[in-house]
Amino acid sequence: MEKILEVKNAVYEYRNKYQTVKAVNDFSFEFERGKLYAVVGKSGCGKTTLLAMLAGLDVPKEGSVVYKGKDTKEMNLDKYRRDDVAVIYQDYNLFPLLTAIENVMYPLHLKGIKDKEAKVTAAKMMDSVGLDSAFHKRLPSMLSGGEQQRVAIARALAAKADVILADEPTGNLDSENGKNIIGILKKLAHEEGYCVIVVTHDSEISADADEVLSMRDGKLVTKQEDKVN
Amino acid sequence: MRYGITNILRSLPKSIALVCAAMVLTLSICIISQSIVTQTQSLEDVYSEYIIETVITDQFCIEETNLAMNSKYYNIISQNLHGIRDYITDIKIRSSFSSNYTYMFDDKVERELGGSVVGLTYLPDEEEFKHEFNLMPLYDESILLDSRPSCIVPKRMMEDMGWEYYTVRLRYDKQEENEFVEFNIVGTHEGPDNIYCSYESFNDELTKGTVSIYSFRFNLINSKYTGEVAKILKFYFIEPSIVGAIRRELNELKILFRYTFVMPKGNLDDVVKPIESDIRKLKIAEPFLFVLSVATGLVVSFMSTKNRKAEFAVMRSLGTGKAMVFFEAFFEQLLLCLTGMLLGIAVFFAIYRQNAVLVVWKIAVFFVCYMSGTAISVLNVALVNVMKIMKANE
Numbered sequence: 001m002e003k004i005l006e007v008k009n010a011v012y013e014y015r016n017k018y019q020t021v022k023a024v025n026d027f028s029f030e031f032e033r034g035k036l037y038a039v040v041g042k043s044g045c046g047k048t049t050l051l052a053m054l055a056g057l058d059v060p061k062e063g064s065v066v067y068k069g070k071d072t073k074e075m076n077l078d079k080y081r082r083d084d085v086a087v088i089y090q091d092y093n094l095f096p097l098l099t100a101i102e103n104v105m106y107p108l109h110l111k112g113i114k115d116k117e118a119k120v121t122a123a124k125m126m127d128s129v130g131l132d133s134a135f136h137k138r139l140p141s142m143l144s145g146g147e148q149q150r151v152a153i154a155r156a157l158a159a160k161a162d163v164i165l166a167d168e169p170t171g172n173l174d175s176e177n178g179k180n181i182i183g184i185l186k187k188l189a190h191e192e193g194y195c196v197i198v199v200t201h202d203s204e205i206s207a208d209a210d211e212v213l214s215m216r217d218g219k220l221v222t223k224q225e226d227k228v229n
Numbered sequence: 230m231r232y233g234i235t236n237i238l239r240s241l242p243k244s245i246a247l248v249c250a251a252m253v254l255t256l257s258i259c260i261i262s263q264s265i266v267t268q269t270q271s272l273e274d275v276y277s278e279y280i281i282e283t284v285i286t287d288q289f290c291i292e293e294t295n296l297a298m299n300s301k302y303y304n305i306i307s308q309n310l311h312g313i314r315d316y317i318t319d320i321k322i323r324s325s326f327s328s329n330y331t332y333m334f335d336d337k338v339e340r341e342l343g344g345s346v347v348g349l350t351y352l353p354d355e356e357e358f359k360h361e362f363n364l365m366p367l368y369d370e371s372i373l374l375d376s377r378p379s380c381i382v383p384k385r386m387m388e389d390m391g392w393e394y395y396t397v398r399l400r401y402d403k404q405e406e407n408e409f410v411e412f413n414i415v416g417t418h419e420g421p422d423n424i425y426c427s428y429e430s431f432n433d434e435l436t437k438g439t440v441s442i443y444s445f446r447f448n449l450i451n452s453k454y455t456g457e458v459a460k461i462l463k464f465y466f467i468e469p470s471i472v473g474a475i476r477r478e479l480n481e482l483k484i485l486f487r488y489t490f491v492m493p494k495g496n497l498d499d500v501v502k503p504i505e506s507d508i509r510k511l512k513i514a515e516p517f518l519f520v521l522s523v524a525t526g527l528v529v530s531f532m533s534t535k536n537r538k539a540e541f542a543v544m545r546s547l548g549t550g551k552a553m554v555f556f557e558a559f560f561e562q563l564l565l566c567l568t569g570m571l572l573g574i575a576v577f578f579a580i581y582r583q584n585a586v587l588v589v590w591k592i593a594v595f596f597v598c599y600m601s602g603t604a605i606s607v608l609n610v611a612l613v614n615v616m617k618i619m620k621a622n623e
């Protein structure tokens with residue numbers, strides 16, 4: 001499989017007046033297209049920080065994050081976030097005053113796609129996560145958690161990124177909805193060829209993942225190959 | 230931009246509150262500046278309607294000495310010392326007195342007439358007469374004007390002469406046969422009540438008042454200049470407050486301080502003071518309103534954006550540039566502020582109708598103040614650290 005995202009000896013520190021916390025410490029890994037990765041570990045071990053670096057929210061202090069052979073340090077991070085990666089959050093992070101379909105259209109508008117075309121594409125994306133036109137005009141506050149998370153996934157898909165990052169996407173969902181979301185993510189990796197990286201506590205995701213990355217104190221400790229593949 | 234408009238429309242109550250804030254402030258600024266304009270106008274009206282006639286007279290107020298006012302004082306005006314001409318108008322040097330004079334035309338006819346009015350008593354604008362006006366050079370104590378002195382002669386005399394003379398020779402003292410001085414004829418009279426001259430004020434000035442009063446007087450162009458004019462006059466004359474005191478020093482013209490000026494202000498102060506104090510208060514209030522605008526802009530947009538940090542962080546995480554996020558947030562506030570301003574101005578015009586005076590620069594200053602307040606709080610949310618977006622999850 002094609003290597004798409006590579007982390008090389010990445011170090012990330014949080015500094016405040018009193019201390020410096022090495023949240024990610026000498027982390028190295030290569031991510032490939034078409035695979036679902038699960039990142040697991042105790043709370044505070046640096047999973048979210050790792051994901052943030054992959055999402056291009058910041059760059060590592062030392063080492064590098066390399067996307068398709070290019071160091072994110074040398075890239076325009078705004079453009080990277082707009083075109084190359086998409087993030088799904090535990091608490092969905094939809095725009096509260098935009099309707100479901102408008103939320104999905106947002107990244108399309110960002111890319112300069114015209115309204116009409118954006119609408120068609122957004123509808124298609126919503127369809128692919130199982131939300132029909134009845135959901136289009138609803139505000140996030142009128143959707144269940146599972147539905148909101150699906151809108152968030154549709155929004156992530158609309159960006160046409162190669163990499164989908166998710167930080168505990170099922171954390172706020174009941175098990176049925178969680179399963180549903182996992183199903184979608186799995187399908188995206190295996191059928192559509194996305195590189196999907198999920199931070200999770202959910203053992204079900206870990207079970208379904210192609211690879212499980214276990215972290216401790218900012219370091220990668222084990223890498224288990226999924227038994228099925 | 231689309232995002233901003235959608236947001237405004239979908240959070241209407243909040244938007245209306247913001248619009249109202251901007252509207253109320255705009256309206257207050259409009260009303261205060263309107264009040265300043267109208268108060269200033271009424272002050273100007275009072276000042277321009279109030280005629281202050283300044284009179285310069287001899288300190289001792291004796292008839293004879295009154296007549297002896299030194300013509301050098303005329304220099305103050307003719308040479309525009311201290312720029313006094315900028316402040317005064319209707320300059321008059323007035324003297325009318327009865328005496329017996331001998332007139333002579335062309336060395337031929339000599340007539341003696343009683344009760345004549347002699348002397349030009351008004352200093353008109355140059356173009357009002359064909360010839361120049363200067364004080365008679367050798368007559369330091371004269372009240373007669375013109376390089377060749379002017380005078381007004383009895384009408385009957387001119388009729389006798391067939392209106393053909395423009396100059397006349399006049400003898401002051403009957404004893405001294407050769408003491409004739411030549412005058413330009415600038416008008417005729419039939420006694421002190423009927424004087425014909427090319428300029429009406431002549432007539433007015435010459436016929437008004439009692440005989441034998443000599444004064445050097447003028448009006449202020451605008452009564453608001455009392456201070457300025459008094460300051461200039463103090464160089465030459467004794468100021469009203471110390472009338473009675475005898476000053477032995479010389480004034481700027483190297484003449485003994487001897488004449489006093491009187492500048493009766495009447496009840497001008499009573500009328501003007503309250504208006505001035507009103508204006509002063511309004512002008513103090515005004516900058517506060519601008520400061521208030523900054524504060525309001527800041528607080529109002531802070532309140533309306535403080536819960537939206539996550540929203541802007543999401544924008545950033547989706548790849549919207551920093552500047553664009555700032556612009557989106559700022560644009561919303563801008564739109565609300567502009568709407569409020571327009572409404573405020575509309576209400577203002579509805580209240581004041583055709584009397585409304587909109588001081589555009591003040592509105593502009595308000596706008597800048599308000600928006601800079603807004604910008605501060607918008608910056609605070611728009612330039613959110615994107616890493617924080619992940620933290621919201623925990």
Ligand SMILES: Nc1ncnc2c1ncn2[C@@H]1O[C@H](COP(=O)(O)OP(=O)(O)O)[C@@H](O)[C@H]1O
Pocket residue numbers: 014015016021022023041042043044045046047048049050
């Ligand atoms: N903004 C921050 N300032 C200081 N320390 C932080 C900050 N964010 C996270 N950390 C610390 O960094 C470490 C890793 O955090 P995080 O990546 O959020 O862990 P996880 O997602 O695995 O729970 C933790 O010890 C946490 O306390």
Ligand SMILES: [Mg+2]
Pocket residue numbers: 047048049622623
């Ligand atoms: Mg986390």
